[in-house]
Amino acid sequence: MKKIIIILSSCIFLAALLVDAGRMKLVSPGFKTTLLSFNIPPGWPQPVYDFKSNPLTKEGFELGRKLFYDGRLSKDGNFSCASCHQQFAAFATYDHNFSHGFDNTLTSRNAPGLFNLAWQKEFMYDGGINHLDLQPLAPMTAKNEMAETLQNVLDKLKSDKDYRKMFKAAFGDETVNTQRMTRAISQFVLMLVSSNSKYDKMKRGEAEFNLPESLGYEIFKQKCVSCHQEPLFTDFSYRNVGLPADATINDFGRMKITSDPADSLKFKVPGLRNVQLTFPYEHDGRFQSVIQVMEHYRSGVIASAQTDPLVRNKMKISNYEIGQLIAFLNTLTDSSFIKDPRFADPGMRR
Amino acid sequence: MKKIIIILLSGFLFTSFHHSSRFVKAKHKLQLVFHNQFSGKEMIADSSYQNAFGENFILKGFRYYISNISVKEKNGRLHNISAKYFLVDMADDSSQTIELAIDKKDFIGLQFMLGVDSLRNISGTQTGVLDPARGMFWTWNSGYIMAKLEGISGDSKANSHLVTYHVGGFKKDQQTNRVINLNFIESHELAGNIFRVDINADAAAWFNGEHKIKIAEYPICHSPGALAVQLADNYSKMFSLAGIR
Structure with a gap:
């Protein structure tokens, strides 16, 4: 009798623990990332970007890098971030006053080089964008740039198995939303530190x-x-x-x-x-x-x-x-x- | 042996208590039901309505953010019951009912904000109903569109006779979020567990309020500034109590 009670109560106890573990699992399914360090060059000021809200990881950086070079972020698939931000031009558009956009359009401003963005508080020549994470939304949706809707971009990413895998690796599960997408792009561009001239x-x-x-x-x-x-x-x-x-x-x-x-x-x-x-x-x-x-x-x-x-x-x-x-x-x-x-x-x- | 059983059982009791405490439920539910209207008539997409200036208007869309919901207690004190954001959308019935848990059932009024407070406008990309993919965000001049009213009117001189009021702005002198107070005529004490408040949101107020905004003169608002602030002053008066159950 005693044995039965012991067995029963330990079963109940274990079951309770398992339920607990099950709940934990929803939050973190053995989720692990490799942190990347961000080095402030000697003599430079503290960056203004809030790294605590978006810690740099290898997985997030690689996702951001893939997004940066992916033309599917545009309406017709032809325009990635990198088509106007070319590495060999320090991520500006080489030798172009205006960059080329969707359907034979031109941008209305010269594409700036992208580097040392962690020190920048406002973006665009007019400072209209108040956070680095929000910056990619403007070219993605501008009619004379990538000309796509955010919902379409998210849908394209969700339907791609590789992306789902990479979002999971970077953020813990396969959820694809604008915040994750833009934080990943930020992780990539934040690492673009030019300090070796x-x-x-x-x-x-x-x-x-x-x-x-x-x-x-x-x-x-x-x-x-x-x-x-x-x-x-x-x-x-x-x-x-x-x-x-x-x-x-x-x-x-x-x-x-x-x-x-x-x-x-x-x-x-x-x-x-x-x-x-x-x-x-x-x-x-x-x-x-x-x-x-x-x-x-x-x-x-x-x-x-x-x-x-x-x-x-x-x-x-x-x-x-x-x-x-x-x-x-x-x-x-x-x-x-x-x-x-x-x-x-x-x-x-x- | 008894000791072991006691230890095991108390362990079990502890874990079960642990679970229930995590899901403490407030005793009551507050339901806010928004009835979107135009001059007292229910809003139906593609139907025609008329504003106070006799301008006809075919309705296409109506959406607004609701947040910072508080109940006003008998002693006048405000008691915040939700920090969440809700996007009420004419085109989505489920968005028109907001259900919240409350632990009080005796209060004399309600306060909420129409719009998105400034912190959320400067803190990067948000999620849920605040995801910029919901189409309520200006990408070129960072900030939320607090409310949208869209349609077509013969009186509009804009392209395709569009009437597009996208109202936003959170910086000094451009603020478009508005705190709304709805006071009950008498204190309501509820017998049951669900406290339902029906609220009318009448978009006719956007045109005719503190500011007179005619479609013929102002068919389009697409940026923060003076017109957006005037529309916001007007929409701050669009809500009224329809009933309490």
Whole structure:
């Protein structure tokens, strides 16, 4: 009798435990990820991205990488993120003022390079997007870019066995939603850290500038650094630099977001890292070369009430200085970044 | 031996108690049932309605976020009963009833928010009804569309005679979420366990309220700003109590 009671009660006890385990299983089915470390280059500020809400993992990064290179995120399958953000151009569109979108359309702005995004608080030239995770939604749904609906993108991903597997590996189960998709893309682009240019090596004592480069650096620190602050070479402010609006686009920049006339024709100060690769320049790619940009600052500025005081009266830059400045700007090219196999198309073998 | 049995049995009792405590249920249920209307008439997609200015309007869509639901106790104190978000959609019957657990059954009013509070507008991609794939999010100027009213009107000068009011904005001077208070005429004490509150949401108020918004003048609202704020002021008055059971 005693034995029976013991057996029975232990059975009940075990059953209760099993039910418990069953519930646990729903939450975490032996779910394990490999954490990736994010290294802040020496001397750089703390990143603004909240890594706690989206911890970097190998699985999340690889999912984001696959998404970044997948044309199925667009309506007709032809336009991936990477079609406008090319690694060899530091993830800008090489040699294009505007990028090509769905059905023979053009974008209305020049595609910026993608790197060091963990330090950036607002996105787009007008700062309209307030979180890195939300950024991919704009090109995916824009009629002149990828032209797809978010629901269609999610449906395509859900119907793909490989994606379901990768979502499970990254997030614990096969649920595909916008949050997971965009967090995975963020994990990929957050890892795009460009900090290995000659400039960086010089700062670390691993390389030395030649004479034009060091002269250019000194001129840069006198004339450019108030907007293009080191080490990211931007202060992330929005400024009107006296570029009149293109009448075919009528892009007034930040004013569209704030509805404040004081923000007319203000655009985000671009970082200058990899500037040699990201031509043409300005928000609409109107200048083909750095020389043209500098020519604008010394002779082309068309001042309006909103034009930045730093450039309103045109800058004094000599031909000699332009030459040295260009030598310096070329030290900002990170050739290891644009060849880093971690960031390449996962479907390609190198 | 007895000891062993006692230990085992208490172990069993402990685990079962553990389970039940995890599923503590509030004693009562609050049901909010939204009745979407236009000038007192039930909303039916593709039906025609008329606003206060005599403008005819063929209805295509009507959706809005509800959140931060509180009940007002007899002593006037607000008691938050849900931090969840709900998207009430004219096209989805199940979205029009919100069911929540409450532990009180004696209260004198109700408060909720129409819209999405600012924190959710700046915290990256959300899930559930707040998933941007639900079509209530502006991708180019981050932020939620708090409410949408869509249709077609001969008085609209927009393309295809569209009337499209997508109302959003959460920054200073652009705020479009609104706190709604519905006070009961008398304190309601309930005999049963389900407390049902029927609420009318009348979209005619979008046009005719504190601000007079004519389709002929303003057929489209697609961004945060002055027009969106005016529409929000108007829709803050679209709710009324239809009944309490």
